Amino acid sequence: MAKMIAAAVGADLFKIEQKVPYAADYNTCIEQAKNDLRAKARPELVSVPESLDSYDEIYLGYPKL
Numbered sequence: 001m002a003k004m005i006a007a008a009v010g011a012d013l014f015k016i017e018q019k020v021p022y023a024a025d026y027n028t029c030i031e032q033a034k035n036d037l038r039a040k041a042r043p044e045l046v047s048v049p050e051s052l053d054s055y056d057e058i059y060l061g062y063p064k065l
Contacts, residue, residue: 001061002061005061011059014049016045017045017046017047018043018044018045018046019043019044019045019046020043020044
């Protein structure tokens with residue numbers, strides 16, 4: 001779906017991925033995320049865009065659960 005939207009509007013795509021992903025188990029994942037939130041931690045990402053200066057609008061998409 002994201003590729004279709006990007007193609008329709010001429011947008012770039014960038015996938016946000018953690019170097020160490022949260023657990024696949026839902027309850028464990030939620031606990032890890034809560035711990036990060038309490039610690040004000042920001043997990044390290046696989047990569048980051050060079051610059052966002054050339055963008056007027058940025059949309060974040062995520063899977064529907």
